[in-house]
Amino acid sequence: xxxxxxxxxxxxxxxxxxxxxxxxxxxxxxxxxxxxxxxxxxxxxxxxxxxxxxxxxxxxxxxxxxxxxxxxxxxxxxxxxxxxxxxxxxxxxxxxxxxxxxxxxxxxxxxxxxxxxxxxxxxxxxxxxxxxxxxxxxxxxxxxxxxxxxxxxxxxxxxxxxxxxxxxxxxxxxxxxxxxxxxxxxxxxxxxxxxxxx
Amino acid sequence: xxxxxxxxxxxxxxxxxxxxxxxxxxxxxxxxxxxxxxxxxxxxxxxxxxxxxxxxxxxxxxxxxxxxxxxxxxxxxxxxxxxxxxxxxxxxxxxxxxxxxxxxxxxxxxxxxxxxxxxxxxxxxxxxxxxxxxxxxxxxxxxxxxxxxxxxxxxxxxxxxxxxxxxxxxxxxxxxxxxxxxxxxxxxxxxxxxxxxxxxxxxxxxxxxxxxxxxxxxxxxxxxxxxxxxxxxxxxxxxxxxxxxxxxxxxxxxxxxxxxxxxxxxxxxxxxxxxxxxxxxxxxxxxxxxxxxxxxxxxxxxxxxxxxxxxxxxxxxxxxxxxxxxxxxxxxxxxxxxxxxxxxxxxxxxxxxxxxxxxxxxxxxxxxxxxxxxxxxxxxxxxxxxxxxxxxxxxxxxxxxxxxxxxxxxxxxxxxxxxxxxxxxxxxxxxxxxxxxxxxxxxxxxxxxxxxxxxxxxxxxxxxxxxxxxxxxxxxxxxxxxxxxxxxxxxxxxxxxxxxxxxxxxxxxxxxxxxxxxxxxxxxxxxxxxxxxxxxxxxxxxxxxxxxxxxxxxxxxxxxxxxxxxxxxxxxxxxxxxxxxxxxxxxxxxxxxxxxxxxxxxxxxxxxxxxxxxxxxxxxxxxxxxxxxxxxxxxxxxxxxxxxxxxxxxxxxxxxxxxxxxxxxxxxxxxxxxxxxxxxxxxxxxxxxxxxxxxxxxxxxxxxxxxxxxxxxxxxxxxxxxxxxxxxxxxxxxxxxxxxxxxxxxxxxxxxxxxxxx
Numbered sequence: 015x016x017x018x019x020x021x022x023x024x025x026x027x028x029x030x031x032x033x034x035x036x037x038x039x040x041x042x043x044x045x046x047x048x049x050x051x052x053x054x055x056x057x058x059x060x061x062x063x064x065x066x067x068x069x070x071x072x073x074x075x076x077x078x079x080x081x082x083x084x085x086x087x088x089x090x091x092x093x094x095x096x097x098x099x100x101x102x103x104x105x106x107x108x109x110x111x112x113x114x115x116x117x118x119x120x121x122x123x124x125x126x127x128x129x130x131x132x133x134x135x136x137x138x139x140x141x142x143x144x145x146x147x148x149x150x151x152x153x154x155x156x157x158x159x160x161x162x163x164x165x166x167x168x169x170x171x172x173x174x175x176x177x178x179x180x181x182x183x184x185x186x187x188x189x190x191x192x193x194x195x196x197x198x199x200x201x202x203x204x205x206x207x208x209x210x211x212x
Numbered sequence: 213x214x215x216x217x218x219x220x221x222x223x224x225x226x227x228x229x230x231x232x233x234x235x236x237x238x239x240x241x242x243x244x245x246x247x248x249x250x251x252x253x254x255x256x257x258x259x260x261x262x263x264x265x266x267x268x269x270x271x272x273x274x275x276x277x278x279x280x281x282x283x284x285x286x287x288x289x290x291x292x293x294x295x296x297x298x299x300x301x302x303x304x305x306x307x308x309x310x311x312x313x314x315x316x317x318x319x320x321x322x323x324x325x326x327x328x329x330x331x332x333x334x335x336x337x338x339x340x341x342x343x344x345x346x347x348x349x350x351x352x353x354x355x356x357x358x359x360x361x362x363x364x365x366x367x368x369x370x371x372x373x374x375x376x377x378x379x380x381x382x383x384x385x386x387x388x389x390x391x392x393x394x395x396x397x398x399x400x401x402x403x404x405x406x407x408x409x410x411x412x413x414x415x416x417x418x419x420x421x422x423x424x425x426x427x428x429x430x431x432x433x434x435x436x437x438x439x440x441x442x443x444x445x446x447x448x449x450x451x452x453x454x455x456x457x458x459x460x461x462x463x464x465x466x467x468x469x470x471x472x473x474x475x476x477x478x479x480x481x482x483x484x485x486x487x488x489x490x491x492x493x494x495x496x497x498x499x500x501x502x503x504x505x506x507x508x509x510x511x512x513x514x515x516x517x518x519x520x521x522x523x524x525x526x527x528x529x530x531x532x533x534x535x536x537x538x539x540x541x542x543x544x545x546x547x548x549x550x551x552x553x554x555x556x557x558x559x560x561x562x563x564x565x566x567x568x569x570x571x572x573x574x575x576x577x578x579x580x581x582x583x584x585x586x587x588x589x590x591x592x593x594x595x596x597x598x599x600x601x602x603x604x605x606x607x608x609x610x611x612x613x614x615x616x617x618x619x620x621x622x623x624x625x626x627x628x629x630x631x632x633x634x635x636x637x638x639x640x641x642x643x644x645x646x647x648x649x650x651x652x653x654x655x656x657x658x659x660x661x662x663x664x665x666x667x668x669x670x671x672x673x674x675x676x677x678x679x680x681x682x683x684x685x686x687x688x689x690x691x692x693x694x695x696x697x698x699x700x701x702x703x704x705x706x707x708x709x710x711x712x713x714x715x716x717x718x719x720x721x722x723x724x725x726x727x728x729x730x731x732x733x734x735x736x737x738x739x740x741x742x743x744x745x746x747x748x749x750x751x752x753x754x755x756x757x758x759x760x761x762x763x764x765x766x767x768x769x770x771x772x773x774x775x776x777x778x779x780x781x782x783x784x785x786x787x788x789x790x791x792x793x794x795x796x797x798x799x800x801x802x803x804x805x806x807x808x809x810x811x812x813x814x815x816x817x818x819x820x821x822x823x824x825x826x827x828x829x830x831x832x833x834x835x836x837x838x839x840x841x842x843x844x845x846x847x848x849x850x851x852x853x854x855x856x857x858x859x860x861x862x863x864x865x866x867x868x869x870x871x872x873x874x875x876x877x878x879x880x881x882x883x884x885x886x887x888x889x890x891x892x893x894x895x896x897x898x899x900x901x902x903x904x905x906x907x908x909x910x911x912x913x914x915x916x917x918x919x920x921x922x923x924x925x926x927x928x929x930x931x932x933x934x935x936x937x938x939x940x941x942x943x944x945x946x947x948x949x950x951x952x953x954x955x956x957x958x959x960x961x962x963x964x965x966x967x968x969x970x
Contacts, residue, residue, distance in 0.1 A: 023249060030251070032328075032342050062339040065330070069342055071708050072698040073324040073932065082323055087870070090321040090739070091292045097225060099290070104224065104231045106239040107252040113291040113737040125251040133244050141235060144216040152218060 277375030301799030376668030379719030384606030394617020405949025416817025428589030437559025491530020503583025513826020569948025849964030
């Protein structure tokens with residue numbers, strides 16, 4: 015796997031991390047890849063912050079599901095969620111949590127990106143690259159920047175979360191160069207938010 | 213650089229067949245075989261993906277604490293509820309839902325749902341950890357075993373559960389508690405107990421006519437009920453009666469939507485409904501306009517009641533007490549007595565008073581003496597439990613061998629307690645008053661209440677005296693809340709467990725108002741890690757038994773569909789004229805009633821088998837034998853505070869959904885223009901409302917729908933909002949309720965407060 019895929023893999027595991035230990039493990043992988051500097055951190059505090067932002071039980075500040083950013087009346091398991099499911103089906107894939115966890119959870123979407131990137135490294139297939147370009151341009155870039163902005167607008171963000179979100183933004187930015195010019199007209203610029211953290 | 217043809221990809225995406233074909237060669241070659249450590253799985257075979265063209269239709273029922281208990285048709289595609297409809301097979305639901313019901317898909321798929329078992333590190337700290345079910349149950353089971361060791365019983369473990377989900381299998385929560393041992397139970401009901409007792413004293417049971425026969429009424433009094441908001445499906449029968457010439461009178465301190473749709477409206481002085489009813493009785497007595505055959509042949513105590521009316525009640529007195537002019541009382545009493553049949557819908561609001569039971573008895577007496585009991589289109593309609601004869605298989609569980617418990621008197625554990633199940637030989641649960649939850653937690657001794665399990669119940673939103681509740685929770689060593697959303701009770705929990713919505717579990721539902729039975733099929737997989745109440749019980753039992761064999765009798769493996777089936781019996785099948793629960797898959801069915809009228813044979817269930825104007829049983833229980841006037845609560849503040857139901861929520865459910873927030877974005881205190889002027893308050897001003905138990909700062913809205921001496925705040929839980937009417941409402945009991953529900957009701961509408969600009 016190339017560095018981008020490895021980074022994506024760590025981000026994927028971060029955004030679906032169930033506890034402090036898995037969040038720390040994912041951040042350590044990102045640090046080892048050179049994407050983040052690892053500082054002394056109370057990982058339990060990161061876990062509380064993570065749940066406040068992405069999980070609950072209080073209404074999460076930035077839930078990591080595409081449909082909430084794409085639908086006119088945002089809800090989980092919406093039309094756009096099922097389109098993502100259908101996209102997975104096109105690739106012969108299925109979420110292990112289908113019908114329980116929405117298919118458009120950020121981590122599942124990063125997972126399919128890794129799969130497509132890695133497959134494209136092995137086989138040069140136009141249809142495959144077409145699908146990846148389509149998924150990036152017509153789906154991911156339409157919601158992930160808004161998600162990133164929502165996270166970065168939060169006050170008191172813990173540093174590892176801010177760092178992970180910035181790496182996600184960096185990756186999205188880097189994929190721009192690969193996408194077709196028509197797509198470049200979309201505003202993929204990083205949100206104008208200063209990196210702050212605690 | 214990558215290019216793609218959007219139309220082509222989307223065409224392929226939109227059709228199952230094309231989806232499979234698009235990458236067929238590559239898929240077959242295994243090019244996309246999983247990347248190590250990845251999440252997505254390869255579909256084992258093409259059969260692994262179910263391609264569905266049309267909707268799958270499921271049968272469901274709304275299990276909320278609502279008159280209407282709607283039969284629902286649920287349309288599922290791709291494993292996702294797309295939309296729901298009212299079942300057309302039920303002539304009550306009649307193909308339509310209410311505004312709350314139609315919002316259900318917003319609830320199932322709300323991003324705000326509690327998704328996983330979670331642990332709060334420091335109650336109220338907002339520091340939450342996601343934990344596995346195993347971890348959560350381990351912590352809970354360890355605590356239960358610790359309590360048992362410390363106290364030599366489980367009376368330190370309390371259950372508070374009420375009406376958040378009336379699906380029959382959800383009584384498995386009570387079953388879970390019994391399967392652990394003898395515990396402390398919060399018994400009674402905040403809703404309707406005074407009226408239940410009243411009707412039991414008068415007629416021997418609470419048993420209302422089929423609401424669908426209101427079309428046959430010639431005169432309808434909607435007394436303290438607001439069906440235009442709280443029983444929208446009943447309105448079509450009322451409207452149909454109106455169209456056939458019936459007169460509809462609404463009696464309520466608040467000018468409600470129901471009042472607006474009525475032919476006549478009386479703004480009664482709050483809590484003086486009993487005086488009004490007795491005034492009407494006195495007038496009918498004077499005019500001889502009462503059913504002489506009924507009062508002599510089918511009733512007892514009539515002479516005593518008549519004597520009481522003659523020596524204690526006058527129309528003028530009733531007018532003064534109630535604020536309704538004597539001439540109106542006289543005219544309406546006569547119209548009501550002359551209309552055959554005439555009926556009164558006795559709302560739950562008017563019995564949430566210190567004189568609530570006495571009031572219901574007075575109204576019953578008016579319906580009875582006018583000869584309207586047992587008549588199609590007549591009746592003193594309050595509610596019924598006629599169709600609730602299930603097995604309560606989930607509820608009836610045995611305590612583990614050798615369990616110790618409470619030694620003392622016991623009573624029913626709520627209105628649905630049919631007394632079924634094994635009678636404890638020696639020990640019992642410790643019953644404490646659900647309407648004084650905070651007080652009971654603070655006062656429980658030997659052993660103290662150490663741990664609270666809350667399910668189907670938002671304690672902070674629905675129990676009284678919020679400040680006392682906060683203190684009470686500080687005393688608890690562990691709080692477990694089973695819920696769907698992060699409400700104010702979850703905020704004060706140590707562990708929250710995610711529970712299924714009605715679309716994610718098997719159960720069955722009946723109503724306490726209409727006579728329909730619905731199956732509730734599991735239409736979708738539970739979202740995230742939510743589990744049904746009985747699954748939680750079985751998992752807890754497995755954990756308890758692994759830590760301490762024999763410590764819990766609840767079956768450790770259950771099939772929830774089978775448990776739904778186990779609630780049915782021959783009696784239910786016969787009552788509803790079905791041969792199997794499977795028949796309900798075709799749609800809801802209605803009980804085969806001898807008559808739409810309750811008590812049609814005029815054989816009452818009282819000790820005398822007659823209607824009892826004079827009830828010795830009632831006197832034995834410390835009340836008056838006759839339906840005598842009883843004074844209301846003495847005001848202790850300048851204005852009456854009313855906290856009735858809104859149309860956007862049922863108790864603390866629904867208002868948090870986005871659709872409701874769009875129409876009803878924030879709470880208000882409503883006050884009359886005259887009072888607003890006196891206090892210098894304008895629309896939208898922030899005001900401080902204070903009572904003897906607490907205070908609240910809130911926006912004011914001015915409306916002449918409320919009387920000048922009244923402040924009105926709808927009870928509701930607003931998402932991310934500290935609004936809570938229980939900060940102002942104390943836990944003073946109503947007069948009745950203990951006889952049939954185990955604890956007296958609560959005087960929710962006998963509350964007083966002051967208001968000032970903030």
